Amino acid sequence: MSTLTNSPSVLEGVAPAEFGIGARITVAIAGDDGSELARAVLGAPADGLLVTADDVSIHVTGPEDRLLTYLVAILHAAGGSGRAVTAAVQLSRGCPGGVTCALPPGGAVFWSEVPRLAATGVRARAQWALYPLDDGGHGNADHMRDIYAVIEEGERRGTVREVRNYVTTLEGDLSEVFETVGAAWIVAGRSVQHVATHLTLWINAPSVPDGVRTALAVGDRR
């Protein structure tokens, strides 16, 4: 599903991993001794992906559609048990950070279609931040217009619940949450070389207990 484009510059024969297209995910399942997470991770479809793990997160690289499908499958299995699940997800492209990739100059981008993901029946609530880090001097107009279009579609579908300080709160089927986040990351990446996005996600329970929310008083921007 991923293809290359000659705008703003040609990038022939480059695979998603070489362009630094990948994700990290950390998942905690309430009451799990590790076996539930192992079942969820090892059962997720990893065809066409490179998956490794360290003692903080699982790292996966490959085409965006397979990568998003893989993340949703892990969380679908984890959340399908009915246990409370929390996850931190990072999507990245263009190799920002210490481990860089040899990208051609001129702000070359990797162009991909926005995938549709199969519904899971598992609802998630999440807070999401998107960082277009470097537009290679090509200006911001295109990627902001495209990101706004993604957010407007999310609002129409009810997935985009509210804008808060530093984040947007999303709610819906896991597939809808990851479609919105994935679409913004992909369309920003059509004109911006380095794009990172972070998602803090909760399934089956409020991440902040009602008692804490009452004691702290919920902000008035809801």
Add this chain to the structure above:
Amino acid sequence: MSTLTNSPSVLEGVAPAEFGIGARITVAIAGDDGSELARAVLGAPADGLLVTADDVSIHVTGPEDRLLTYLVAILHAAGGSGRAVTAAVQLSRGCPGGVTCALPPGGAVFWSEVPRLAATGVRARAQWALYPLDDGGHGNADHMRDIYAVIEEGERRGTVREVRNYVTTLEGDLSEVFETVGAAWIVAGRSVQHVATHLTLWINAPSVPDGVRTALAVGDRR
């Protein structure tokens, strides 16, 4: 401890909250019915801070030193129980995102000292990403030089363990981890208006079970 500077532009009479200096934290404590988290959050010192909560995260604004002390206190109490704890932390300045603040033009910055934090005796392992989003046309030299100095200090102290794709892995006392992350965020903020940083953190257990790591094969960059 926070002060204002006239470089690159004067910002008089602006409070940290008005400049969008704040954090979000989501914490999961294994086996907790909500009471452990409530105890940890409500026991943390919130003097001089504005704290609110929604159903995904706790949002806190105020001077950086108090803000970092508050986050460490929550995790110190949560991790001190010996239970496995995972957390997603976002630090932000300059109001990127949908809820903006009325910042003056010209890339004005909010200048702060780097705080030292009291040791907790609780060790944490984390993966960290730093995003200097907008340097207001002032160039990158100063903030990259200052960020490298922070990372070199973290390496000398042993807090900076390794550089991986998209993230740096940190390990040490909670205070050391937050000093490194906070210092980079603050020194980047001396010359960059919008700076966001994300931390996925684990206490008392590996976030990825050994069985999963063996099955997936740990990457060769450790």
